[in-house]
Amino acid sequence: MQQHWKRLADGVELSVSQTDKFKTGLLAVTLTIPLREETATAGALIPEVLSRGSRTHPNMELLSAASDALYGASLGPAVRQRGESQCVSFLCSFIDDRYALDGSAVLEPAADLMGEVLLDPALQDGVFRRDYVESEGANLADRIEARVNDKRGWAMFRLIQEMCAGEAYAVDKLGSAQRARAATAQSLWADYHALLSGAKVNFYYGGAALPERVEDAVRRAFAPLLTGRDAPVCCQVAAQPQGPVRTVTEAMDVTQGKLAMGFRTGGVTLASDEFPALLVCNALYGGSANSKLFLNVREKLSLCYYASSMLDKAKGLMAVSSGVEFAQFDRAQEAILAQLDAIRRGGFTGEELTAAIRTVVNGLRGRRDSQGQMEDDRLTNLLFHSAAGEGEALIGEVEKVTADQVVEAARRLKLDTVYRLTGKEG
Template identity: 55%
Template sequence: MTQAIHRELRPGVRLTAVHTDKFKTSMLSLSLLAPLEADTAASNALLPYVLRRGTEAHPDMAALSAALDELYGGSIEPFVRKKGETQAVGFVASFLDDAYALDGSRILEPAAELLGELLLRPAIQDGVFRRDYVEGERANLIDRIRAQMNEKRAYSIHRLTQEMCAGEAFGVDKLGDEASAAAVSAESLWAAYQHLLATAPLEIYYCGSAPVERVETALRAAIPALPRSERPVRPGCKIQAEPAAAEPRLVTESLDVTQGKLALGFRTGGISVWSEEHPALLVFNAVYGGTATSKLFLNVREKLSLCYFASSMLEKYKGLLLVSSGIEFQNYEKAKGEILAQLDACREGKIEDWELQAAKRAIVSSLRAGMDSQSRMEDYWSGQAAAGLEEDQEALIARVEQVTAAQVAEAARRTKLDTVYFLKGLEG
């Protein structure tokens, strides 16, 4: 079994290292953790893409590609993530594990050095980021924001959470909004960059065969002390346990679509990743709509044919359960009624033993499969870092396996409908 080791390298700079020899590649990631805010989301989202364009020593993409080629064809990709009300921005690097280098050369140290270079020694012009890099990546960011409308299933969930959490930080999109993105300049982005370096906790993740002491030494050399006056504070997440209104809110939108999208947003009664009841919530979600053996899939989709698809998902950091479905426009009332009827069945404890066991197996299988995937392990530990948690997958599996049907029913009873979003056609 692989274990994660946590070390503080400097004030506000923490390493999570997973020592394993099961992969031929190693992975390193850097995440700056910032509060998700409407005023800063677009600038923060733009930052890793501009940083990835070039450094002092490797001033353009061609030079960076050449440096990566020297690392046996390694890769470094920018990312923007939303973990509850935390916006995580940074890079993830993948490179050949030292154990597989043909000539016994070390790859970890130059890979860490290049990551540190990307983060701390960017290519600049007149004391700020190069304007052509900012303008090019700003246009790309605006394109990504606009493109979110293209996949209507994801768009419906995006709009549901936007409306449901209006006024809450969680309602802010991880990419920010188009107007804010368009207003970013080389000067304002440089100021945002300096602010992040001074205030944001830096989480570093490593997975590979190198001992943690060597990883720590390499990273201390690659990332010197950051320009900070005090220890950074990890962003929090405000959890609203109950719906704001006595009656669920209905939001309807019309677009040129041939299939309706019905999305329902529930508050989980305050249960989140920090709660003792978190495993019960996981199993409830799997029983209700999170798997191919769930009540929504088998009843609403398969048995009654009311939906083209019907599933549920958790926003575990925020305490939300979201249902997504695709329907014929005229089936709105029937589909919504049946989706809620299946929730009532869970609340009433109408859960067969096979449903409970199938739900647990699905969760356990997913967690174990995640331990066989470097990208999924990195995402898991990045999420734990953002939440300030250190529970590993095996510990969570043990808790999931102890969940009872009564605990699932209790998690269902605490779940209450907050907002309904319906995307229909222009003439629907």
């Protein structure tokens, strides 16, 4: 596999992972803007409205027919949060030319279709179609309100809202239901132009085509986007909790309780030299089937059905997510913290450390077997300038992590906020 990177204009980049190991190509365009209460709703709503139809394919039926004709290319929007940025993307996965039944090229028409959807929408009176904005606004509001249906995700979502209240990080990447319902064709049209002219632009292609061919296709399909822009990507990292540990308890009609705990990493992010040690520390603590949380809290003590930890590598956060019986909240929380203390005291064997390193390496290598994960990693690393780089360079650093460095990473972790979702009485 060969990685290529090129600046097409100031703030506009093309990244290509060239490999013929997949049967498909993946093309992505991502517009990145700061995550802000005032703009997040529009950022989430715009790609949904654009997906309703372009000037040439003005409704979903015609637009879907156009991707069907490209051997069922899957073209869809994605809204991701990376640190304190909102990334608004269109991704398109399509079969490689080798498998096209009539032998025709698929990359160029797929790029053209994406460019058309992003840049040449269906209009009414010079702005977005009103019916599209209204129905997508309502759908987005429903989606935001539906977050509560997934209790595991809800507990983590609420944890972050409480823990990072006042920080841009806590802004919902989907925006607010109220703003979504209030969006108008006029207001969204203005937001759309602000997005196109102000966002950082990342193009990505993974697949068998040569970088020159990809660049030609991108330049043709997305010409209006290739203008210079000043679009820095920032993320405020709070190294320590701002006060004593806060506990928030809420009740809902559930049969299993959820316990979510948020930690600050002491300022360590993917841009830090200590990042590889933090990755290993997380794997050892709660990031794998031989982690402390899984082995002790779930298996040995049977306190939780699941208990795992995960990192936000841009923001410098670690969060533990677990499902517990209502009566066991205190015991589970105690046990979860006791496991972290054990690591801080160096209470792990050389085998456990080796296994944790292998888990991280396995995960990093394995991600290169998936085009979607490769795109995701490349985007994150380009936005936040990973210190250890990516791929083999990062793997090399992870393999060198020592027990002392893991202890050090664990000591930097400070509990900030605890969120408990419990049942309703009666």
